[in-house]
Amino acid sequence: MFRRRAVLSFLAxxxxxxxxxxFKPVNPHAKPETRPAPEPEAAxxxxxxxxxxxxxxxxxxxxxxxxxxxxxxxxxxxxAPTRQLERPTPQVSDINDAKIAAMVLASNNTDISYARLVPxxxxxxxxxxxxxxxxxxxxGVNQMVTALLAQLDLTPEDNEASLDFRDESANKRDMMRxxxxxxxxxxxxxxxxxxxxxxxxSIDNVMVxxxxxxxxxxxxxxxRPAVAAHLAHAEQVRANVLSRK
Amino acid sequence: MRGAVLAVAVCAALGRxxxxxxxxxxxxxxxxxxxxxxxxxxxxxxxxxxxxVNRDPFRHTTAADSAAWSSPEFGRxxxxxxxxxxxxxxxxHCAAHPVMRGVLIVQGRQ
Numbered sequence: 001m002f003r004r005r006a007v008l009s010f011l012a013x014x015x016x017x018x019x020x021x022x023f024k025p026v027n028p029h030a031k032p033e034t035r036p037a038p039e040p041e042a043a044x045x046x047x048x049x050x051x052x053x054x055x056x057x058x059x060x061x062x063x064x065x066x067x068x069x070x071x072x073x074x075x076x077x078x079x080a081p082t083r084q085l086e087r088p089t090p091q092v093s094d095i096n097d098a099k100i101a102a103m104v105l106a107s108n109n110t111d112i113s114y115a116r117l118v119p120x121x122x123x124x125x126x127x128x129x130x131x132x133x134x135x136x137x138x139x140g141v142n143q144m145v146t147a148l149l150a151q152l153d154l155t156p157e158d159n160e161a162s163l164d165f166r167d168e169s170a171n172k173r174d175m176m177r178x179x180x181x182x183x184x185x186x187x188x189x190x191x192x193x194x195x196x197x198x199x200x201x202s203i204d205n206v207m208v209x210x211x212x213x214x215x216x217x218x219x220x221x222x223x224r225p226a227v228a229a230h231l232a233h234a235e236q237v238r239a240n241v242l243s244r245k
Numbered sequence: 246m247r248g249a250v251l252a253v254a255v256c257a258a259l260g261r262x263x264x265x266x267x268x269x270x271x272x273x274x275x276x277x278x279x280x281x282x283x284x285x286x287x288x289x290x291x292x293x294x295x296x297x298v299n300r301d302p303f304r305h306t307t308a309a310d311s312a313a314w315s316s317p318e319f320g321r322x323x324x325x326x327x328x329x330x331x332x333x334x335x336x337x338h339c340a341a342h343p344v345m346r347g348v349l350i351v352q353g354r355q
Contacts, residue, residue, distance in 0.1 A: 133341055137303055144302060225280035226303055232344040 095210045098157035103207060104145050104220070106162035107199050108138040110169035114191065117176050121184040126237050130192070134230065141223055148219055161202070182241075189238045196231035203227060268354075270328075272296050275347065277305050277339075282347035291329055291351050298324045306340040307347075315340065 111134050118131035149156065156162075172191060179187055203224050211217040270292040276283045278300040289295060297307045299319050307325055308315040313335060316325040329351045339345035 136341075140303060222279075222302055225301075229280040229342045229344050233342060236343065 095159075095206065096157070097152075097211060097213050097216050098154055099159040099162070100207050100211050100216065100220075101145060101149055101154060102156035102158050102162040103165070103202065104223075105142060105156055106158075106165040107202065108142045108145075110165050111138045111192075111195060111199075112142075113169055113173055114176070114188065114195070117173065117184075118188060121176070121180045122188065123181045124185050124241065126240060127185045127189060130189070130233065130237050133233075134192070137226055137230065141226070144219055144223075148215055152213060152215065154213075161206070182244075186238075186241050189234060189241050192234040193231065193238055196227055196234055200224070200227050200231060270294060272326075274298055275307075277301055277345075280342060280345055282307075282337075282339075282345060285346070286348045286350065288350045288352060289329055290354050291332055292354065293351075294326055294328045295349060296324055296326050304341060305345070307337055308340045309349075310336045310338060 115131040115134040115138075118128055122128050122131070148154075176184060176187055176191070203220055208217060208220050208224070211220060268290075271289070272294045273287055273289045274296045275287055276298050280301065280303075282297070287295065297316070297319075299305050299321055302321050304318040304320045306316045306318050307327075313331075314327055314337075316327075318341060319325055329349075332351050332353050335349040335351070337347050337349060
């Protein structure tokens, strides 16, 4: 009797393991060399849109790239456009201050990495000036976050959203590295608009409401107007670029 | 340096050495906070000094659209002082963040 149960259990586990392998999802935006081995909590992370918005309203829910095990409630993945500029922020479960800190740092580093492409590729003065400002302000935010983390003795904890920011920025940098002149200017500034929209949505819908530490929450509230001002500035520059002023 | 007076600027475009009889000149403060100038519109009397105080954790400037004045960037706790010497309506902005805007109105003394 006991033997029979043991055999049945073994078969069930083997079948489950095989099923997991068969249904292992593929994230086309993921870069194996930049994404560390999945942590145990990754199973609880989902990129599928839910009723709680975690991204800019303009983001198309259909572009979400599932990176966790599919469930019956998750619609089948829809292929994303290859030159998509805007993706929703993945929803992060079990969010905590360490994960929020990682998200802020990753999103700031993302924009810093875009700005570093500008001096050798852009032709417009307003694009170069905008990029210089992004470098200054986002570096400043990183310094504030780093100082606060030291004060709180908190270590940033990577998660689906912070890794998504890194993967996405790597893809976009690869694409923008090949461009120059007007094509670079228009692509860069369009990307800045979508980046700041996404960052703003993440601050409003995830970071500020979910931060538990009051100092971290205050920092996020202080950073928000900067991101909003950057977005408005980017929209202004984009309008000038499109009209070739 | 925190709390330091960054600069005292007398802009050539606003004129120099004018007489302004009447009450003593005042200092009017405009606070830079959350990426806004508050109050957004300020009326002063010629001869008054306008003081911009930065309370943001980001560096800002104050610059007239007409180029009548332009401050260097100043950080949190720093300030920029400017005596007014010419009447007029002066829309201004932050050169670092052009979406930040304000208006300075300089009136004559009665």
